[in-house]
Amino acid sequence: MSDAMPELxxxxxxxxxxxLREGGTLPAVVDTDSGGLFVAKFRGAGQGAKALVAELLVGLIARAVNLPVPELALIEVLPDFGRSEPDPEIQDLLKASVGINMGLRYLDGAFNFQAAAAGEFISPELAARIVWLDAFTTNPDRTARNPNLLIWKRKPWLIDHGAALYAQHNWPGVDAARTRTAFPLIKDHVLLAISGDLEAADAEIASALEDRVIRDAVACLPDALLQDPAIASEFADPDAARARYADYLCTRIQAPRAFVAQAIEARETLRREPPRRVQSRR
Incomplete structure (x- = not known):
């Protein structure tokens, strides 16, 4: 890990x-002036700028602890971009997204993770680290129905974190006690059953995610996103917004971590459940 997180x-x-007609941010593959193809997430859709902040922050944190995330970038949409698109919904989306958005490198040829077909690509140790990340960042969106994992070049890649960090949707109601609560939805995590030593993952990742690393990740959030009305209405300026995100994450990672204990308990409960019988059809 480098001493300073590189700028986006x-x-x-x-x-x-x-x-790509899936997800609350209505993403799309776009070509760029000098970066090639990216899957762009637009702040004019879904939860808007807050979803993009979650995408960036979780991606940067994952990258800081060597979890596989496609290359992250900021994508600028100019006023005339997409005017030739015949779909009025797309045109409206792009008009509402003029300015800075975000993107993940397009992984050409990647396919969606399915445990039955691609489980061999995720070791128990890696599964435990991914479960830890999602419990820490309160990400409800890595389930068997919607794993948000791609397999590309025989390696898993984490995508779609816009639903994470849901505390940001109610900052006034999130005090220190609520910041450090467990994350019950981890019971539905697609990798929970195959995850390895969660306590070892906790020790490794928590020691790597020093306050400095978290604050460096938050510092990468661009003013242009933090000045979006959805966020700016709650803070005096972008620096105040960054301070709130950083304080939340730095507080949440303090020991003891209830979200780790919750994940361990949920995994043991899951493993005690009898296997489901497959009903044959006649």
Missing amino acids: PVYTATCYVQP
Whole structure:
């Protein structure tokens, strides 16, 4: 891990290649001026700028502890981008997203993770580290129904973290006690049953995520996103917003970590359940 987290590159979207009609941010594959193809997430859709902040922060934290995340970048949408698109919904989305958005490197040829077909690509140790990350960042969106894991070049990649960090949707109600609560939805995690030593993962990742590392990740959030009305209405300026996100994460990681104990308990409960019988059809 480097002493300082590198700044996010900024690319200008030049061509709307293909919509990906899934997820609350209505993502799309776009070409850029000098960066190649990215899956762009637009702040004009879904939860808007807050979803993009979650995408960036969780991705940066994952990258800081060597978990596999596609390359992250900021994607600038100019006023005339996508005007030739015939779909009025897409045109409205792009008009509402003029300015800075975010993107993940497009992994050409990647396929969606399915435990029955791709479980061999995720070791118990890696599964435990991913479970830890999602419990820490309160990410409800890594279930068997919607794993948000891609397999590319025989390696798993973590995507779609816009639903994480849900405390940001109610900052006034999140005090220190609520910040450090467990995360019951971890029971539905797609990798929980195969996860290895969660206590070892906890020791390793928590020691790597020093306050400095967390604050460096938060520092990468661009003013342009933090000045979006959805966020700016709650804070005096972008630095105040960054301070709130950093304080939340630095408090949540303090020991003892209830979210780790919850994950361990949920895994043991899951493993005690009898296997489900497969009903044959006639």
